[in-house]
Amino acid sequence: MVDNTRQVHVNAFSGGSIHVKGVGRVFSNPDGNDIVALNNATLDVNKGEFVSLVGPSGCGKSTLLRLIAGLDTPTGGELFLDEEKITGPNYERGLVFQDPTLFPWLSVKANVASGLVARKIYHQNKHLVSEYIKLVGLEGFENSFPHQLSGGMAQRVALARALVNHPKVMLLDEPLGALDAFTRMQMQDEILRIWQNRNTTMLLVTHDIDEAIYMSDRIVIMTPRPGKIQQVLNVEIGRPRRRNDQDFFRIRSKILEMLHFAREETLSYYL
């Protein structure tokens, strides 16, 4: 199953740990009704760990991810990457949105290269571009433009574009949300493969509980009004995982219960 030709032989990278310490984010409204998007969140993500944030809309999972990315500043608390305080966006924390947000004026190759160009290290690292295009399985599409790509392919380019910078942490904000079910499962395996190859710390925001269970070491369950971390759950299933495992269903119903979605009948069905 492991296709060696598509591995990237770079050992220079390692994951980083994320520390979220009592972080809150309040959006103040002009009419005086402040919205607490995130309340007093505390979370530690270890080096090389795969952690998912799940919960219904408005639970603050995307807010938390944006705070870690440095695209937003907390109204309370502090965030750290390893020992360094997060004050703004940085290439060490790579980000992939649900919308691939490829630069439409650049070819696939130039999109993947854009991080290296932005950091002015492109000329020393040209070889990385084709390596990462290969890693995500897009050989032959180097000169295509984003509008010629399917949703799945575009998301692969977005992944390669973030990975080429060797980020310590990959922040994935529902990256597979817009894909069809089959492409989605296939991309889940691709992301896992990349993660296992490289030991990057992964933080995934998703609506999809199955996706979270299939991929994560730990699942952070969040609830809305105000957005907060409800519970953190260990996924103690060996890898590679199977989507129809008994343990899989057990964890699934546990999460549904925590989110108050489980009714008696459905629970007994899964158990």
Add this chain to the structure above:
Amino acid sequence: MALNRAESTAENVLLQEESVPDNNAAAKSRLKILTFIPLITLAIDFILHIALPNTQMSGINKSYDTVLVIVWIIYTGAILLSIKVKSIVDKINHKAPFFLAISIFIGIWDLVTLKLGWLELPYFPGPDKVLGIFTEDWAVLLKSTFYSLRLLLVAYLIGVSSGLLSGITMGWSKTINYWVMPILKVIGPIPATAWIPIAMVVFPTSFAASIFLIVLAVWFPVTVMTSSGISNVRNSYFEVAKTLGADEKYLIFKVAIPASYPSIFIGLFMGMGSAFLTLIVGEMLGVKAGLGWYINWAQGWAEYSKVYAALIVIAFIFSSLLTSLFRIKDRVLSWQKGLIKW
């Protein structure tokens, strides 16, 4: 992983199919009968011109006859060539109805002016007179064209550069936007030609004055479209770029500007249109050279054939400039879907 490969190859095939030209259609195509008719109508034009007596006063001028013969030879040549070179058959078939319409039009033009005199001199000269200007007065016409082109290009380039500069800085900086926007809103909508009386006094030469007017005419649309393009760039492009390690310079030059190209090009087209207008009006009213001046001057002598000749030159030049701008746009915006064709 097998699935993934399958997806890739399927996409590959799709992309290739789009790029392969349709060879089969070219092999089948033949010259249509309609394609030969312009040869007959051109011959009729020629015979009518030679055989019928003139009603309008006419100088000794063989330019119309000569042009008809040359066009006839070129057209026949193209048809003969298409027997050897199959790829131009479709092109000739496609253009033939248009040539036919043109040949009928100039035949009628010749009839209603020179031959029948239904349209009267000096306002409606026949094709022989208008074409004759290109052989009689070519030196003045050429010089005028040169002056117009020089003025237009110099001023357009200055206008575009200043428009891009102010548009980009306004789109990027709130402070600059605060100070420049009110000026833009008040000064911008004034047609540049309204400044002619002032420009003629303030500037030492009429050349400098017309440069100023055209620059003003180009600057306004380019600034507006550039700044609105930049301020409408999707915020997520900037966010992604920042998480990729972009500094402010990268955000401006590699994100904001390329993302605004579609809007910037609209500004460049609008600017070119108002540059044409300002150029000709400026030359008619103040400058003592150029095609606008030539038209005005010819009108003063009631030499309308020169007016028509100058109009033909203007049409040719302006159309070529617009076409070049479209070509540049297609190049730069090749990444965009659904381009407007010219």
